[in-house]
Amino acid sequence: xxxxxxxxxxxxxxxxxxxxxxxxxxxxxxxxxxxxxxxxxxxxxxxxxxxxxxxxxxxxxxxxxxxxxxxxxxxxxxxxxxxxxxxxxxxxxxxxxxxxxxxxxxxxxxxxxxxxxxxxxxxxxxxxxxxxxxxxxxxxxxxxxxxxxxxxxxxxxxxxxxxxxxxxxxxxxxxxxxxxxxxxxxxxxxxxxxxxxxxxxxxxxxxxxxxxxxxxxxxxxxxxxxxxxxxxxxxxxxxxxxxxxxxxxxxxxxxxxxxxxxxxxxxxxxxxxxxxxxxxxxxxxxxxxxxxxxxxxxxxxxxxxxxxxxxxxxxxxxxxxxxxxxxxxxxxxxxxxxxxxxxxxxxxxxxxxxxxxxxxxxxxxxxxxxxxxxxxxxxxxxxxxxxxxxxxxxxxxxxxxxxxxxxxxxxxxxxxx
Numbered sequence: 380x381x382x383x384x385x386x387x388x389x390x391x392x393x394x395x396x397x398x399x400x401x402x403x404x405x406x407x408x409x410x411x412x413x414x415x416x417x418x419x420x421x422x423x424x425x426x427x428x429x430x431x432x433x434x435x436x437x438x439x440x441x442x443x444x445x446x447x448x449x450x451x452x453x454x455x456x457x458x459x460x461x462x463x464x465x466x467x468x469x470x471x472x473x474x475x476x477x478x479x480x481x482x483x484x485x486x487x488x489x490x491x492x493x494x495x496x497x498x499x500x501x502x503x504x505x506x507x508x509x510x511x512x513x514x515x516x517x518x519x520x521x522x523x524x525x526x527x528x529x530x531x532x533x534x535x536x537x538x539x540x541x542x543x544x545x546x547x548x549x550x551x552x553x554x555x556x557x558x559x560x561x562x563x564x565x566x567x568x569x570x571x572x573x574x575x576x577x578x579x580x581x582x583x584x585x586x587x588x589x590x591x592x593x594x595x596x597x598x599x600x601x602x603x604x605x606x607x608x609x610x611x612x613x614x615x616x617x618x619x620x621x622x623x624x625x626x627x628x629x630x631x632x633x634x635x636x637x638x639x640x641x642x643x644x645x646x647x648x649x650x651x652x653x654x655x656x657x658x659x660x661x662x663x664x665x666x667x668x669x670x671x672x673x674x675x676x677x678x679x680x681x682x683x684x685x686x687x688x689x690x691x692x693x694x695x696x697x698x699x700x701x702x703x704x705x706x707x708x709x710x711x712x713x714x715x716x717x718x719x720x721x722x723x724x725x726x727x728x729x730x731x732x733x734x735x736x737x738x739x740x741x742x743x744x745x746x747x748x749x750x751x752x753x754x755x756x757x758x759x760x761x762x763x764x765x766x767x768x769x770x771x772x773x774x775x776x777x778x779x780x781x782x783x784x785x786x787x788x789x790x791x792x793x794x795x796x
Contacts, residue, residue: 385424386546386586389534391490393527393551394433396576398440398795405437405481409576409793414485420587429482430530431491432523438478445470490530497529511559524556531560535567542569546586550579574651577668577768581654590658598663598781602653602773605784606667615771619786622648625669625767632765632791633671640675640760647672649764656770663775668792670764677760680753766792 397406417425452465482489502525506513512528513521531549539545547570549560557572564570573579585592607616615621626633636643649672653665770788773781 384544385420385422387539387544388423388425388583388586389428389538389545389547390425390579391428391430391531391534391547391549392433393430393549393553393556394436394523395552396550397429397433397437403441403477405434405441405478406485407793407795411485413576413580414487417583418486420583423583423587425583427485427487428490428530428534429487430527431489432526432530434478434482434489436523438474441474441478442471445474490533492526492529492533511562512556514555521555524553524559527556528559528563531563535564535570538569540567540569545569546571546582548573548579548582550574550576575654575668577651577654577666580666581656584655584657588658590655590663594779595655598775598779599653599655601781602663602665605773605781606653606665606769606771607650615784615786616650621669621769621786621789624789628789629767629791632794633673635765635794636675637761640677642676642678642757643673644676645671645673645765653771658775661775662772663781664770664772664787667769667771669767669769671766672762672764673794674762675760677758679756679758681756763795765794768792 392410397410414427417423446467449465449467449470452463456463481487502522504510505525506521509515511521512524531547534547538547547564547567549564549570550573551557551560552574557574560572564572571579571582573582581595585595605615607614611617633645634643649670651668651670653667656664656666658664768788768790769786770790771784771786773785774783775781
């Protein structure tokens with residue numbers, strides 16, 4: 380009996396999919412777990428690829444993070460009175476070693492383009508005319524993405540074209556690069572472009588299960604509508620109060636901050652398309668990712684210039700307007716708690732001595748010479764997403780209709796900057 384030949388699945392990662400924000404890891408944990416989990420499959424042989432451009436970009440990012448730690452090492456050396464002999468060159472050498480080791484241990488191949496076969500004239504014209512992957516802005520972003528697309532083209536040209544023999548998957552959550560890659564893959568039946576790892580895992584699970592890809596494609600949109608439609612309070616997202624559940628049960632994760640930041644602002648909530656997990660008899664299991672955008676800031680206080688301080692209060696005619704009081708800040712003489720005004724720890728209630736337009740002697744106002752009025756400085760430290768995974772099920776009837784949607788679990792995945 381001839382053994383059935385396995386389907387070959389070639390997977391290519393973009394930078395934003397593997398990026399960790401870490402100086403110690405080439406790949407984020409999600410990707411490492413993805414590779415380790417799918418090393419052995421019954422009917423699929425997976426080959427993992429990272430464009431050489433992406434590897435070099437990650438090395439640059441890791442070096443940058445590593446070099447940011449140097450001042451702390453130098454402070455430690457001063458404290459210990461001992462030279463630890465850690466330099467910029469040593470950091471870069473060790474990071475290169477870490478990257479090579481991780482690539483080998485995970486069985487990831489790098490894709491190098493043949494520069495003699497690249498249509499540079501096309502790339503130049505696309506750049507000048509702001510055609511995707513180039514963006515129509517002042518920075519003219521897109522050159523690295525153009526190189527990544529050349530790597531995708533190389534894998535497509537070097538691979539079998541038959542869908543039952545070889546499949547190619549490109550994963551990127553960059554919208555413009557996603558569009559460009561989809562355009563390149565549109566002429567090949569065996570190329571899929573995915574916005575997320577969850578969507579890609581759905582393909583693996585389909586290919587490695589008894590359920591057909593055509594059936595999943597038919598029911599996935601119905602499943603998506605069952606889970607969430609904006610302002611439709613009959614969908615699972617609303618009936619199961621998923622947002623409320625996440626806010627109440629994962630407040631720690633939603634408020635976590637990196638070193639150096641002291642304020643985090645959460646923004647838009649994003650809901651991905653459902654990813655097929657498995658089919659158990661008539662029950663279809665899905666996973667949906669909910670991502671919460673966030674920005675982190677460092678708040679500090681800086682001394683105002685003498686001109687700016689003069690805008691906060693006026694002694695012309697010894698009149699002082701409450702509307703000109705500065706916001707409370709460390710070291711400020713003035714504050715207005717409980718409808719009162721504090722002057723060097725002396726509180727005077729409104730209507731009793733000081734009110735809008737009332738007069739006072741200049742000698743009443745005193746400032747600590749070392750504590751002038753301060754202005755708040757809000758510095759952006761970083762941004763990213765906090766992700767949660769919702770596992771849920773539907774019952775697939777004999778006529779391929781979906782019913783009885785249920786949430787089985789909601790779990791925190793990760794936060795990335």
